[in-house]
Amino acid sequence: MQIIHHLYQSDLVLLSIFIAILGACSAIHVANQLSSTMNKRIYWLITSSCNGY
16 A cells, blocks of 8 residues: 555656646747847847937
């Protein structure tokens, strides 16, 4: 009974690590998407303001 409980706990730990890795990957993906659009906006802002002067 103790062994089964231990295995169950380790499975939970593995599952939580897996979920954490998936969450981190999706967060990084979203951050990359956001940063690319933000970079484009900032780049556009800088170029348009430079062209204005």
